[in-house]
Amino acid sequence: MTDPQTALASEADDVERHACPRCHASSGSPCRSRSGAVAGTYHTGRFTKVPRLAKLLRVPTPADRGPGQPWRPGTPAPAPVDPDTPSADIRIGYARCSSLTQELQSQLDALAGHGIPRDKIFSEKISTRVRVRPQFEAALAAAREIKAHAPHCRVIFTVNEMKRLGRDAAELTALADHLTAHGLVLEMLAGPLQGMYDPSGPGRLLFGFFAAMAETERENIRESTLEGLDAAARKGNHGGRPPVITDDMLHTVLRRRANGETVEGIQPDLLIPTGRRKGHNPSLSSIYRALAEHDKRQAYPDAVEQAHADFAATEQ
Template identity: 80%
Template sequence: MTAPQQPSPTDRSDADDIEQHACPKCDAQPGSPCRSRGGAVASAYHTRRFTTVPRLKKALRVPTPAGRNPGKPWRPGHTVPAAVDPDLPSADIRIGYARCSHLSQELDSQLDALSKHGIPRDKIFSEKISTRVRVRPQFEAALRTAREIKAHAPHCRVIFTVYEMKRLGRDAAELTALADHLTAHGLVLEMLAGPLPGIYDPTGAAPLLFAFFAAMAETERENIRESTLEGLDTAARKGKHGGRPPVITDDMLHTVLRRRANGESVEQIQPDLIIPTGKRKGRSPSVASVYRALAEHAKHEAYPEAVEQAHVDFAALQTGELPGPRTQPQTVR
């Protein structure tokens, strides 16, 4: 008598490994097979899901085992325990992220704190970018690296470490969504300083405290923004405007105008001009800068004449008489 055919161990192992991960296409959670648009168990796992398993990355199609009832109504399953490789050490793996808003600020203190916490430099991502910028390349790279490590080493605890909460952002909704995203992917959030130092625990009262301090961080950002705008407005009313000092000063422009009136060209005058302040102090401005300054000067010189002509035209319009060619003879019919 022929023994009944058993399910292929390879297929069973593939399914177990694939279902360790949620499906980004159909939102099937870990432990459940993929589902079709009609609400049934899909006949094959979605590509974006099974490629998270390293040995299946080059596979074109991975069929759903018969034990998952493909084609039948889909129901959530139970999480399959991850297989632990005894040759791999079970340890914490940390990914660090450091950020500051302005180019003039330094990241050294954050980088040093992350390094002292045991994170190697090649596992620390840093950038100088504002939290108001939604797409932060290094931040996205750090998250992607953490997810990849977790996919390849599910037995390890992957910890996403930052110096303090506001390095992640200052928007309460964004911070809360980020914490939920990390938890959904099996990642752990850790903060070295600030109001909530240590490992973030998504159970108990931790989410409530996290949401509270996230809201405080958002309020702090709005206060900083309002104070900055008020300071800029006050300085503008006093005639003080921010930005770099002009390359072509009034004295330099006067020199250019005087020498051009004597018949010299801009190319002849430019080497004799010296920038008095700024990063290019002691050097000559470019020819393009001189021409731009002359164009701006010509525009300001022409503006009062245009205003005066507009007043003349308006007065003539009030009296019913327009000067020159604007007066059109009336044709009697």
Template identity: 85%
Template sequence: MVDLPGSPDSATDLTDADEVERQPCPRCGVEPGSPCRSRSGAVAGTYHTGRFTKVARLAKRLRVQTPANRGPGQPWRPGTPPPEALPADGPSADIRIGYARCSTFTQELQSQFDALAAHGIPRDKIFSEKISTRVRVRPQFEAALTAARQIKAHAPHCRVIITVYEMKRLGRDAAELTALADHLTAHGLVLEMLAGPLPGIYDPSGPGRILFAFFAAMAETERENIREATLEGLDAAARKGKHGGRPPVITDDMLHTVLRRRAVGETVEQIRPDLIIPTGKRKGLNPSIASIYRALADHDKTQAYPEALAQARADLAALQAGR
């Protein structure tokens, strides 16, 4: 290729063109190695959008110009297809697969998506799921490993990298993390972390392995400390009479009112309009008929248990006396 005189961006344009032309065009149907063509059969002045957006670094460009040496406006002729494989010793020989995970449905994955995308991993190569690390089988992580092994089998000269935002996205159990790192190494895969105590490519030999095991153990300890602090907080709150969960719809005062008025012959339907929910999302509204009946059923069970227990004890005493 010959640079155009007077065009300071010609080298960049030619590089863009090379990358774009490695893709087939979904609009005009040209094969890799050729510029796009217009409806009249000439070489198009710009590459069609659906084609250059397949190149990650050009995906947000509004247009990509066809270089002058491709002959824009001239009769279109097929070019030479590019080689299928890139050199194994170049930076483009790295193939990355991203994995994002959070523990609960209330947490968001977008920050991990943004970090992985900024690292050059397209969204269709990022596997994600909302699942706890306590779950040993994580379907999307297994899918990411399967995809990585398949890529490695078809392109053994490439370095296939599993990229996560931080170590805790993979797990917080030291033994599990170490075994996972060994599994990746055994299959010729590489682990990469973008943040945390060990950012960068994981080195499975020498000091790298020791550091990984150390920080994996630290992550497990951190998780246990958080768990213990949470349990201690819940226990302290319970001793003060504070319990988690939603407040009851039918309070003790409301239940007492229902029992007293039912004893004089009123129905639940007649009592309901006079009951007001004091707290929660439905504060100020009347409880449902079903909520009142559930409260009554729970009350009956509570009252029946002491009576049944007393009857059982009486039966046991009579049986022992008869002996």
């Protein structure tokens, strides 16, 4: 049973969060009478601002406020804090690429540029085909630990793009379940779901949709690679036909384009090293096609690797 004095003090605290429109007592102070003393009750226009007290006829001033004593302004009460309101955002970053030939720095720079300290960014070069990713698990563990020690903070697991998280819809859905269970928020800095994502909210369906789309795109790349390998093998070129744009040429295009040059400006300096058109410049369409294939390999390297593995298995 609640002590009457405790209940009265609680009511007074709630009332004194508001200034009085009648006696002009400031917040944190009891009401005052016309004689300048502490009033025996709070004025109606003041206590009715508190919803749970609005229907009462009177709210007495507690004894510790000194009713009848000379009135003095008190200290304004602090604003109430909703226990569910986070006091701060704490971010844990994760960056991943699939192979040693890919670069992580752009992801690391994006995460750091988003205000995440370097010591809270976890990174690794590992394929999503590997089910156990040590740094990914370490990042999740760090996020869980922070949330456990600071439950009123919003702990945000931040990645550059969705594809850094998992290889298929099942993995991404499992991750969403994990984030929900531990009260974590997911944030993506780029891609179709750029922004904050709360797995427990309506965004869950949208997240699942994009996961399914990513899985479909990966399968399309695998199938198109298989078809290319099969077509080349039928012509006697096992492993694929010699590309018009070699790796060295592609790296040259990527490097010079990164420095601001156009493909049209780079094309005259490229020479085909082998084949019927040896010594000629590759066509612009060949260069753009090679760039598109490069982007696909960068986005879904596992799909290309899997296609080569599947094709090799059929050749045995």
